Amino acid sequence: MEYLKELVWLIGGPQGSGVDSSASTFAIAVASGGYHIFGSREYHSNIMGEHSYYQIRASEKQAHSPVNKVHILATFENETLHIHQDSVLPGGAVLYDEATTKPEELKRKDVVWIPIHYMELIKQVAVEFGREKDTQKLAVMRNVLSVSASLAILEYPFEILARTVEAFFKAKKPKLAKINVRAAEIAYNYARDKAVNLGFNYRIKPIPTPPGERRILLNGSQAAALGKIVAGCRFQTYYPITPASDESEFLESHPEFGVVVVQCEDEISSICMAVGGAETGVRASTATSGPGFCLMVEGMGWSGINEVPVVIYDYQRAGPSTGLPTRFEQGDLKFALYAGHGDFPRIVMAPGDTEEYFYFGMDAFNYAERYQCPVIFLLDKNLANSTKTVSWFDPNQLTVDRGALLSDEELLKMVHSNGGSQNGKYKRFQFTESGISPRAVAGQEGGVFWNTGDEHNEYGHITEDPMLRLKMMEKRMGKLDLAEKEIPLHKKIKTYGASAKDADCLAVTWGSMKGPILDVLADLEKEGIKVRLLQMILMSPFPVQEMMEELNQAKLKIGVEMNYSAQLCGLIREKTGVAMDSFILKWTGRAMTRDEVRDGLRNIVKKHEKKVVLTHGA
């Protein structure tokens, strides 16, 4: 018997058949026993029927990425068996439906095959509850059965599972709680007995957690939405698109926080409506993905020239065009940086893990107000749809910064000193040393101002005067220099692993691809390869100085990105003149796994490979 420090479990099946809820149940049950969870979800752009799967990593240490191999594969049908059989570790187990699987499907000789007659077990439960006639309807219970059987063969305590199943159903369908707990029990006993005889040797057991620690399990969309709520976003517009809609739907489902969520007729409307809202002082935002962001470009430019704070959450998915609608890519970086005609200041930033999805939201809204410009927050499908255990969110670590926003009193005082309180005395675009004008919002007494997409004077009226144009452009663009100066280092880049002096290589990445690199730092160090991880957070304004320092010290610079053209590396080269030595890239739409990244880094350091293209994942 071997007690695992890390267990990997995978469940697959047709979309809409309950794969997600099975995975949630499994993850919650194991997380309740002290394990850290990273659960990643893969699905087609389809509602019912296409293959989908969910991999749960349960680990004694934090985990941040999917992996190549699993200990247990839970299946109900042949497609999953077929696709994922090869990913099972030797000595691992495959749960399969005895009733529908032909013996020739069981190809692997080095894994433990655990037959489960789902319908028979369900029938047994149905009879107990006097619901024989409903057996077909109760077939969905095979999800609970598979989770329970999996935990049984691991000899994970049934009580924890029973509690989880009960809570799960109590929250959603309370009438079904009892029957599902009983189904779990029957499957548990059945599978445990089976596995003993079949020689499955992996085990897990609850592990102690630090006293006082409070942990939550949630996905990136939920973390991002909570981050918006805490940051004060009270106006959100959107047009449905995967994988961004989840965030808006979350906000709408919590009216208690007072967020007005408006479903618009398109993304053009979404951005314009958010900007219109922002004109009244509310922290306003919209959430979308690449195709929708394409439609937002003109509206974003308008907010740029009019210095309106607006926050755009772009959940990246694989492009171009509709691309791989439900798959992952970090393909929008350059677009986010350059979208729009003409020059206007924008802040572009990318959170790289579930906590940052929550905490960095405040930075996004603070920057928007402080620098009075659009902020693009680059998230991605990978983390949006992945569940992770994180420490309880602590909003108290955050501080609100409303920049040069004028209170009603300040505004009145200001227009009085400009000579009278009549409307038209306030200069919305007043030239100041910092380039930032004191900001009034629509509805405030004394603050009447004009906005126009045309070039304008300090009041906001149209001008085509060349010298005013010169100054206004410098005023607006200068705000980026100010932001570059003011934003502290740890909000621009983060480093992990080996020190700059010791490191054999510097792995430069952004967004969720920090995850797999974090996961291999220790392993590679054991092999004698010292990796320094550099996560870029702030892309615009670009932290030239800080990046130069890092790059200059690096012996070997490796760019790690989920896109074809190494967009971040291109940006770094544009801004610093420094090119990466090697690349690890992937554009299949499936997130980089820990194992591929480990092998890739090793090959680059040891064998001096120039470009490693990754392909793992069904």
Added chain:
Amino acid sequence: MALNVKEVKTEIVSDWCPGCGDFGILNAIHMAIADLGKPLHKVAVFSGIGCSGKTPHFINSYAFHTLHGRGLPFAIGAKLANPELTVLSVGGDGDGYGIGAGHFLGSARKNVDLTYIVFDNAVYGLTKGQASPTLHRNEKPKSLPMPNINDNINPLNVALCAGYTFIARGYAYDVKHLKELIKKGVEHKGFALIDVLQPCPTYNNLYTKEWFEGIEENEETGAKTKKNPRVYKLEDTGWDPVVKNPNNMEEVEHKMSKAFLKAQEWGDRIPIGVFYQIRTQDYGERLAERMPSYFKTPPAKYPYYDPKTMKPTTDVSEVLKGYQVI
């Protein structure tokens, strides 16, 4: 209390062509805002792009000259975030019925409490007179190289089908009448459309002041006589646009169908006035059903931090408990 019209005007000088119908519409807007008497900082005017799009610069309230076709979404954003504001959206016919058509339809379904005034000159003025969506097929104003190849839309009928709850037509040179229409539109609780027939003397030599008003010029003497004006007022004919009982489907259908037919009248007789009006729940009221505090603390006023410490004050712990595993 009514304001002095002077207060509503800015010092910016308009650059519209002499004789442009936009002057009349602007006057009517100024007068309506003055009459309504709301403090000007509680008024917000949004526009799109075009000759008409410049209107906000001439109004001494919060005023936003936005993007071509996008005035409505901006306006809706402001109104929903701060329902205290009286919000007007103005723009051209190309702006609203062409490039902004999606918003023209989408906004109607929300019935947001604002007033939308369309400067309908049947051409794209600012881009030098191309055909707009309200120009009829085979018509050829002097600015067109060839007769218009597209059919026109009837904005009043589209609005009726889309769900506007106040539908009216004004005439740019009947300023008093238009002023009253705008006031009615603003007082209407819900989304009001006022399509305004607007002569563009520079590009549209078909829909001129003379044509609308039946003015004929004696070419020899230059003397002008007014015969058979085309434009007439619905209210002079005893027209009753208001649905008295919005729950009475029969009445709704009757008033709607009548309005639909009336809106088709064109040519020798062109009606202006309110065609149709119905009171149904507006978007703010719908929001307040979900969020009872909506009007008291709308998004623009929602407290989310402590102004002394600048710490966020929203307590999300109940939600976090739902995710708690340890």
